[in-house]
Amino acid sequence: MTQLQSPAEPGTASAATAEARPAEARSLLATAWLRIRRSKIALLSLFVVVAIMLFAILAPVLSAMSGNDPFTSNTSPEVLDDFETPGLPLPGYMYPSASHWLGVEPGLGRDLFARLAYGGQVSLTIALLSTLVSVVLGTVLGAAAGYFGGKTDAIISRLMDLFLAFPHLLLVLSLTPILQSRLRDTPLGQGSFLPMASLVIILGFFGWAYLARIVRGQVLSLREREFVEAARSFGSSHLSILFRQIIPNVMGVVLVYATMLIPTNISAEAALSFLGVGVKDPTPSWGQMLNAAQAGNWYLSDPWFLAVPGVMLVITVLAFNLLGDAVRDALDPKASRH
Amino acid sequence: MIRFILRRTGSLFLLLVAVSFITFTLFQLGPADPASAACGQECTPERVQEARVALGMDQPFFVQYAEYMRGLVADRMIGAPGAESLCQWPCLGKSFQTNENVSDIIARSLPYTFSMAIGALVLWTLSGVGLGLLAALRKGSPTDKFIVGAASVGVSLPIPVTGLFLLLVFVNQLHLLPFTTNEINSPFGPQGPWAWVLNYLLPWIALAVLFSASYIRVTRTNMIETFGEDFIRTARAKGLAPRTVTFKHGVRAGITPVVTMLGMDIGLLLGGAVLTEQIFSVPGLGFTAVRAAVSGDLPVTMAITMLAAFFVIVANVVVDLAYAAIDPRVRLQ
Numbered sequence: 114m115t116q117l118q119s120p121a122e123p124g125t126a127s128a129a130t131a132e133a134r135p136a137e138a139r140s141l142l143a144t145a146w147l148r149i150r151r152s153k154i155a156l157l158s159l160f161v162v163v164a165i166m167l168f169a170i171l172a173p174v175l176s177a178m179s180g181n182d183p184f185t186s187n188t189s190p191e192v193l194d195d196f197e198t199p200g201l202p203l204p205g206y207m208y209p210s211a212s213h214w215l216g217v218e219p220g221l222g223r224d225l226f227a228r229l230a231y232g233g234q235v236s237l238t239i240a241l242l243s244t245l246v247s248v249v250l251g252t253v254l255g256a257a258a259g260y261f262g263g264k265t266d267a268i269i270s271r272l273m274d275l276f277l278a279f280p281h282l283l284l285v286l287s288l289t290p291i292l293q294s295r296l297r298d299t300p301l302g303q304g305s306f307l308p309m310a311s312l313v314i315i316l317g318f319f320g321w322a323y324l325a326r327i328v329r330g331q332v333l334s335l336r337e338r339e340f341v342e343a344a345r346s347f348g349s350s351h352l353s354i355l356f357r358q359i360i361p362n363v364m365g366v367v368l369v370y371a372t373m374l375i376p377t378n379i380s381a382e383a384a385l386s387f388l389g390v391g392v393k394d395p396t397p398s399w400g401q402m403l404n405a406a407q408a409g410n411w412y413l414s415d416p417w418f419l420a421v422p423g424v425m426l427v428i429t430v431l432a433f434n435l436l437g438d439a440v441r442d443a444l445d446p447k448a449s450r451h
Numbered sequence: 452m453i454r455f456i457l458r459r460t461g462s463l464f465l466l467l468v469a470v471s472f473i474t475f476t477l478f479q480l481g482p483a484d485p486a487s488a489a490c491g492q493e494c495t496p497e498r499v500q501e502a503r504v505a506l507g508m509d510q511p512f513f514v515q516y517a518e519y520m521r522g523l524v525a526d527r528m529i530g531a532p533g534a535e536s537l538c539q540w541p542c543l544g545k546s547f548q549t550n551e552n553v554s555d556i557i558a559r560s561l562p563y564t565f566s567m568a569i570g571a572l573v574l575w576t577l578s579g580v581g582l583g584l585l586a587a588l589r590k591g592s593p594t595d596k597f598i599v600g601a602a603s604v605g606v607s608l609p610i611p612v613t614g615l616f617l618l619l620v621f622v623n624q625l626h627l628l629p630f631t632t633n634e635i636n637s638p639f640g641p642q643g644p645w646a647w648v649l650n651y652l653l654p655w656i657a658l659a660v661l662f663s664a665s666y667i668r669v670t671r672t673n674m675i676e677t678f679g680e681d682f683i684r685t686a687r688a689k690g691l692a693p694r695t696v697t698f699k700h701g702v703r704a705g706i707t708p709v710v711t712m713l714g715m716d717i718g719l720l721l722g723g724a725v726l727t728e729q730i731f732s733v734p735g736l737g738f739t740a741v742r743a744a745v746s747g748d749l750p751v752t753m754a755i756t757m758l759a760a761f762f763v764i765v766a767n768v769v770v771d772l773a774y775a776a777i778d779p780r781v782r783l784q
Contacts, residue, residue, distance in 0.1 A: 271469075278470055278767075280722045280759045283737065287744045287752035291481040380609045384726055387611045388741050403611050407730075412615055413623050423612040431607035438603070 141364055141444065148443030155439030161432035169233035176231070179214050181224035183231040183397050192222045201414055208417060215421055219411045225421055232397035232422070233429075235305075239312045239398070240378040246317025248371045251324030256359050258325065259332025261351070269325070276322035282384060285315050289390045305396040312391055316378050324370045331363045365444040372440045376433035383426055399426045456772065463768050470760045475516050478753040479508075505529075519544070544750035548743075553754045556739060560723075562636035564735035567658070567728065568720040570651050572713075575659035579666025580709060584702065586667065587674035598667060605664025614657045614730035621653060628653055631731045654731045658724055662716060669708055677705030707774060714770030715763065722759020 149155040168175070176182055187193075194201040200220045201207075208216050214226035258269035292311045296302035301310040335341065336359065344354050379399075385391030386400025387407070394401060402422035406412040412419035507515050521527060522542030528535040529545055538545060543553035586598040621628045631650050638644035677683065678701055686696045723737025732738070736755050743751035 274466065275469055275473060278466065278760050278764050279756070280719050280763060282725050283722055283740055283759050284756055286725060287740060287756050288477060288481065290744055290747060291478070291749075294482050376607065383609050383611060388725070388729060389745055390741075400611075403615070407611075407615060412619060416619055419612070419615050419619065423616070426609055427607055427612055430609065431604060434607050435603060 141368060145368070145440050145443040149436075149439050152439055152442075154435055158432045158435035158439065161428065162436055165233065165429050165432065166237065168230060169237050172227070172230035172234050176224070176227035179212075179224070179226055181213065181227045183223060183227040184395055185223065187217065187222035189222075192217060193219070198414055200409075201411075207415065216417065218405065219414070219418060220405075220409065228397040228402060229399075229421060229425060232399050232402055233425070235309060235392055235396060235398040236379060236382050236400065237429075239309055239316070239382045239392075240375050242313045243316035243320065243378050244371055244374045246313065247320035247374060248324060248367060250317070251321035251370075252328055252360060252363065252367050254321065255325030255328030256332050256355055256363065259329040260336050260355055260359055266329075270329070273322040273326050273329075276319060277326075279319070281319060282381065285319055285381065286385060286388060286390055289315055289385060305392075308386075308392045308396065312382055312385060316381055320374060320378070324367065324374070327366055327370065328363050331366055332359055335359055335362055369437070369441045369444050372433065372437035376430040376437065379426070379430055379433065399429075459768050459771060463764060466764050467761060470764065471520065471757055472516065474753055474757045474760065475519060476512075478749055478756075479515060480512070482747075482749065543754040546743075546751050547748045548746055548751075553750050556751060557736065557754060557758065560734060560736045560739045563633075563728070563733050564721060564723050564737070566636055566638075566647065566651055567654055567724055567733055567735055568717065570648070570655040571658035571662070571720065571724070572717060574655050575663040575666060576713065578659060579663035580670050580706070582663070583667040583670025584674055586671045587678065588697070590675055595671075599671070602664040602667040605660055606668075608660060608664075610657060610661060610726040611730060613660055614654075614727060617653045617657055618730070631733055633732075633734055651733075654724070654727045654733060657727050657730070658720075666709060666712065669712060670706070673708050674701065674705045677701050680704075710773060711770055714766045714773070718763035718766030719759075721762040721766075723755065 149159060188200075192203060192206050193199075194203055202217045202219055202222065206213060206217045206222070210216065213224050215229060216225050217223060218225055218228065254269050254272075258266045258273075289311055292315055293302070293307055296307055296311055301307070341354060341358050344358050349357070382391060382398060383400035383403060386393070386398050387403045389404060392398035392401045394405065399422045403419070403426070406418040406422065503509055507518060510518070518527065522538060522540060522544070524540060525542075526537060526539050527542050529538045529542070536545075538552055539554075541554050543557070545552055546556060582598050582602075586595040589595050618630075622630050628649060631654065634640075635642055635647050635650045638647040640647065682704075683696060683701055686700045687693075691700075721736075723735050723740055725737035725741060727733070728735045728738040729741050736759070740752055740755045742748070743755070
């Protein structure tokens, strides 16, 4: 700053303001973090989200510590009831204990803690990857529609209308088996990969339209701004302007929307696996565990089997939702007015 | 106004055609092999070929689509040459599983879906808008904080968890309510309206918990914004009763986003509340769609998806038209 050769009046003024308000140089994540740090609820939800992620990532370590794995079944009469309610875990195996931290599953006697942890891996992987697919599609298509206008805009906007017209869950539900029949003979369709890959593709591909509409709206005003004009006058190509100037400037909205899309996709995975078209036994996921609790009405024999995946699911979705609210308050200038 | 309606109806028609075309493409070209899904478990190559001909899949794609769409307005024959059967209009094909007309299956499911939709809608609109308005009027108070907190939890409750929990508590443990039965699908049936309400109460609550939470949020945000606007201050300044200002001026202007949401959600719900119907075994469109999706019954899933998208689109247009009636600021060009 001090080396400036000709400190003209406006130049020094802007340098002074820049020094007085270092906030302008902060990155998006730093801004978000500063805001989140101030709210107890936001901090708590961030902590819970990180804890749940760690729980899922460390699934192999944690279940090894407990001495179990998610797939070994144990139907011996010492573990599962043989008389009154065949298949129901006996008292010592029903609830948390030293050998089975959350008890065992009815019917097959698999360790519930291991299934919950590994299931978290599956559920969160599906949710995060499908969110990534939607966000990339939505950002690029929305920005292209807003930036190029004209025919490009017309086509992409009509596509958005179409995608938004379909009831999401119903469409995803009916298309998942169809996609699975296509993927079966490809490398993506092997074993437990098949349901994961198909859910990521379907949820990702049908979740971009809403974000695209928001990004398009932002880009419509961005493209008239001076810095875009400046880039154009330097002779930058359209693609370079789109990816270097426009998209970095909508990342705030994108980040907000991505945080909110994650819990939606967690719920969607749970819903589809619960309905029997997503992740299927023996692969665990939180939705699959709900499905297992309902199948054979086990949750009526003991609410514990509903509580284990149910509480986990609610806490996760709630934490992501609250974090999403906090990120929105931090980054979306329109929403933080109140 | 008339020009607006005409233009909206025109684009509605185009969108419906586009949706039907896309659905048809997805479901007809999507599956690796629809014909073998159609002929079931014991399938020889000859039978697959027969099924292909019977489904008209040996025809060019556009012919198939045109033929399908023709069925919406006229009777058509379905099946292999020599073994055709009549499919009366509106014809949406025949089920792979039962060979029943898909339109009959849909007609049978609709009353259940309507029963689900109406009650849930009333319940969540009243509670959502009411609580949202209350929170906005008492902004910052403990009441407001409680309502906002409850709404945050409410949007995070997945239907499978709430639904199974309600069944467990109210049906299985407390025996307060009966498990839903297929015999009741209208308040005007022989069992009377009260049995209808009791039968659908739990699914209504399960849906309302989730939906009213987002209605609370939207109502609250918009009412706070509206109450801060100049015309509200003017109305207060000229000495109107607080009640009149709140309801006649405030709510009328601040409720429009809620009407938009309502339109979308009615459309969605008419296409079948997939999860709720499944959990409570209500054989509506959503329930039927899950059955069909799991068993690979393509004509049924395709028809329900198309119908559900139609409901959403039509509901949106109705909302656009309703806007003008509610919000005095909206003037249609």
